[in-house]
Amino acid sequence: xxxxxxxxxxxxxLKFNPNLILCLGFSLVSMTVYAQDQxxxxxxxxxxxxxxxxxxxxxQFDQIKVKIHIPLIDDQAIQNxxxxxxxxxxxxxxxxxxxxxxxxxxxxALSDQYNVLETANQRTKLGKDRLTSGLxxxxxxxxxxxxDIKGEEIRGVHWRNPKNKQKSRWIILSKIASHLVLAHxxxxxxxxxxxxxxxxxxxxKERAYPMNQRGFVEDEYKIxxxxxxxxxxxxxxxxxx
Ligand SMILES: [Zn+2]
Numbered sequence: 103x104x105x106x107x108x109x110x111x112x113x114x115x116l117k118f119n120p121n122l123i124l125c126l127g128f129s130l131v132s133m134t135v136y137a138q139d140q141x142x143x144x145x146x147x148x149x150x151x152x153x154x155x156x157x158x159x160x161x162q163f164d165q166i167k168v169k170i171h172i173p174l175i176d177d178q179a180i181q182n183x184x185x186x187x188x189x190x191x192x193x194x195x196x197x198x199x200x201x202x203x204x205x206x207x208x209x210x211a212l213s214d215q216y217n218v219l220e221t222a223n224q225r226t227k228l229g230k231d232r233l234t235s236g237l238x239x240x241x242x243x244x245x246x247x248x249x250d251i252k253g254e255e256i257r258g259v260h261w262r263n264p265k266n267k268q269k270s271r272w273i274i275l276s277k278i279a280s281h282l283v284l285a286h287x288x289x290x291x292x293x294x295x296x297x298x299x300x301x302x303x304x305x306x307k308e309r310a311y312p313m314n315q316r317g318f319v320e321d322e323y324k325i326x327x328x329x330x331x332x333x334x335x336x337x338x339x340x341x342x343x
Contacts, residue, residue, distance in 0.1 A: 140211050143174050148209050150183035158194070158203030164334065164341035167207035167237035171228075173217040173244070180217065180244050181277045189275070189284035196285045196303070196317045200327045204288075205342065207237050218245040219274065225249075225261045229272050236340030238291065239272040240284070246276040258283040260290035269338060282316065293329035294322055 158165045170186065172179050190204050197204065212228075219225055233239050248254035257279040263270035273287045286303045297304040299319045300311050318326065333339040 139177055140174055143177060143179060144209055144211055147172075147179050147183055148206075151186060151206060151209070154183060154187050155190070155206065158205050160201075160203065161343075163198075163201045163203040164330065164339075165203050165205050165343075166339055166341055168204050168240050169207040169234055169237055170209045170240050170242065171212040171232060172209060172242045173212045173214045175214055175217060175244070181242055185277075186242075188281045189279070192281050193285040193288050197288065197326075199318070199323050200292075200330055202330060204238070207234070212241060212243075216241070217243055218247075219243050220247045220249075222249050225259065225274060226264060228274065229261070229263050229270060233270065233272060236337065238288075238339070241272060241274045242277055243274060244277050246274055258287045260287045282313070289318065289322070289326070291329075292326040292333075294318075294325055297322065 168190065172181065174180070186206075186209075190206065194203050212232075216224065216228055219228075228241050229239070246256050246259065248256045255276065255278075258273065258275045260273055261271060262268075271291065273284070273291065275283055275287065282303050289304050294304050296306055297319075298307075299305055299322070300309065301316055302319050302322060303316045304318070304322060330339075334341060
């Protein structure tokens with residue numbers, strides 16, 4: 103019945119406007135071309151990343167996959183392969199102590215409706231139907247508003263699904279993040295709170311301690327080591343062998 107009704111109205115419309123069929127055809131073609139463009143942009147970004155990146159080659163390490171979700175605006179990814187590479191490289195440098203190496207799993211396009219995140223609800227929505235179990239999902243956005251201070255923006259956040267805080271969580275990075283921000287958020291992912299240690303990247307206070315000598319401290323590594331063990335045991339993270 104429904105199909106008959108649709109066919110009936112389609113006939114009527116076409117009689118009324120024969121250009122409609124051309125118009126519909128054109129829209130379909132443009133949608134296909136657009137999807138093709140998006141695929142090519144992502145492919146190129148992955149190719150560039152692979153060309154500068156060094157694989158985890160120590161088999162004593164647990165390789166944890168990171169899947170990147172990134173919006174494409176005006177046929178361009180909002181950040182480039184060098185920036186992504188630097189975030190992962192710095193994280194690998196600092197996580198080597200607990201024998202963890204992060205490896206790119208995949209890069210996928212993220213709907214541009216998430217390019218600017220203003221609310222907690224938007225952050226939560228990101229995790230709906232997009233997460234892969236056993237790895238870390240990383241979302242990159244153009245703007246990540248500070249939901250506590252109006253008008254301010256932040257560089258990154260470790261975000262939890264309010265309905266499953268322990269098991270369902272992900273990281274959001276603003277494209278303006280400097281190179282140690284992913285490592286900081288991964289610190290949270292591995293159970294660390296903010297700290298007061300002068301040399302720790304978990305200390306958010308402005309201070310003179312040289313940026314290139316900042317990392318995690320012994321006490322923090324102990325917590326991270328335990329978190330790693332727990333997450334692997336309960337298969338929240340599944341290292342690749
Ligand atoms: Zn933090």
